[in-house]
Amino acid sequence: MKLLITGTAGFIGFHVAQRFLALGHEVVGFDALTPYYDVRLKTERHRQLASMPGFRAVTGRLEDAALLAGTAMEAQPDIIIHLAAQAGVRYSLDHPREYIAANLTGTHNLLEAARAARARHLLFASTSSVYGGNLAQPFAETARTDFPVSTYAATKRGAEALTHSHAHLHGLPITCMRFFTIYGPWGRPDMALFRFVDAIERGRPLELYGNGAMTRDFTYVGDLVAALTLLVDKVPVANQPVAAFDSLSPVAPWRAVNVALGRPVALLDFIAAIERATSRTASSRRESTTSKRSPRSSASPTSTPSG
Numbered sequence: 482m483k484l485l486i487t488g489t490a491g492f493i494g495f496h497v498a499q500r501f502l503a504l505g506h507e508v509v510g511f512d513a514l515t516p517y518y519d520v521r522l523k524t525e526r527h528r529q530l531a532s533m534p535g536f537r538a539v540t541g542r543l544e545d546a547a548l549l550a551g552t553a554m555e556a557q558p559d560i561i562i563h564l565a566a567q568a569g570v571r572y573s574l575d576h577p578r579e580y581i582a583a584n585l586t587g588t589h590n591l592l593e594a595a596r597a598a599r600a601r602h603l604l605f606a607s608t609s610s611v612y613g614g615n616l617a618q619p620f621a622e623t624a625r626t627d628f629p630v631s632t633y634a635a636t637k638r639g640a641e642a643l644t645h646s647h648a649h650l651h652g653l654p655i656t657c658m659r660f661f662t663i664y665g666p667w668g669r670p671d672m673a674l675f676r677f678v679d680a681i682e683r684g685r686p687l688e689l690y691g692n693g694a695m696t697r698d699f700t701y702v703g704d705l706v707a708a709l710t711l712l713v714d715k716v717p718v719a720n721q722p723v724a725a726f727d728s729l730s731p732v733a734p735w736r737a738v739n740v741a742l743g744r745p746v747a748l749l750d751f752i753a754a755i756e757r758a759t760s761r762t763a764s765s766r767r768e769s770t771t772s773k774r775s776p777r778s779s780a781s782p783t784s785t786p787s788g
Contacts, residue, residue: 485558488565490523502533509556513542543587553594573632584636592647609661610634622728649733661741665702696745
């Protein structure tokens with residue numbers, strides 16, 4: 482197959498591109514290498530991908546509609562995997578326009594490029610954050626997602642709506658994947674795992690919310706890649722019977738899928754695992770005084786992709 486993958490210099494995109502290249506497919510990677518965190522990490526990911534046969538990188542922003550459209554037309558991809566986005570809940574509090582530009586305008590540009598290139602399936606990376614203020618847990622794909630509690634979540638939810646309308650209007654099959662706290666090698670430095678390890682090694686107190694009582698559904702990046710690889714061939718079909726528990730749209734070739742472990746882990750157990758792995762003890766654990774700005778905990782979804 483030929484694939485266009487956005488965000489290949491990012492944590493998840495790097496692992497996804499590696500998998501498809503290892504399977505013998507051709508991958509065009511589209512990434513802006515923005516300085517949200519150390520660009521050297523992103524550059525090294527692309528360097529490693531470039532050492533594999535079948536990879537070609539294009540550097541550009543999702544907001545550059547002409548470049549994105551030209552890249553898609555030249556690549557003529559069978560599959561498009563849209564992983565590029567402005568990530569991070571806390572960062573969105575102070576930089577909302579960056580999220581609107583990349584996650585909404587950028588996703589719209591990609592959808593138009595996908596339509597023109599006639600891709601047979603588009604997979605879009607959303608987030609468990611779209612469940613927001615929904616109090617019905619564990620989260621199911623059919624649960625309401627109209628109460629976002631951060632700019633990041635709002636832009637991702639808006640992008641989901643764009644993908645659905647595009648699937649309905651133009652018949653482009655789209656799978657919307659909601660990721661739950663992905664971790665693993667080459668992860669983003671701003672993620673809890675790396676921040677906690679750094680704090681423990683430097684003897685700094687860990688900043689916890691709600692006395693550390695929250696839980697997270699952690700998902701290993703290799704498991705995510707395996708799920709995504711299976712989902713590529715599970716193309717949504719329009720006008721199919723929809724069961725009450727099915728997230729397939731009744732009016733479009735569109736489906737939402739939770740990608741998660743399915744077993745939430747207590748934050749204090751997560752920290753204890755880090756302490757065992759580093760043979761160090763956290764110097765102290767204190768509740769943040771800014772807990773009102775903290776993201777909600779992620780509960781376990783009711784289902785995960787089974788292929």
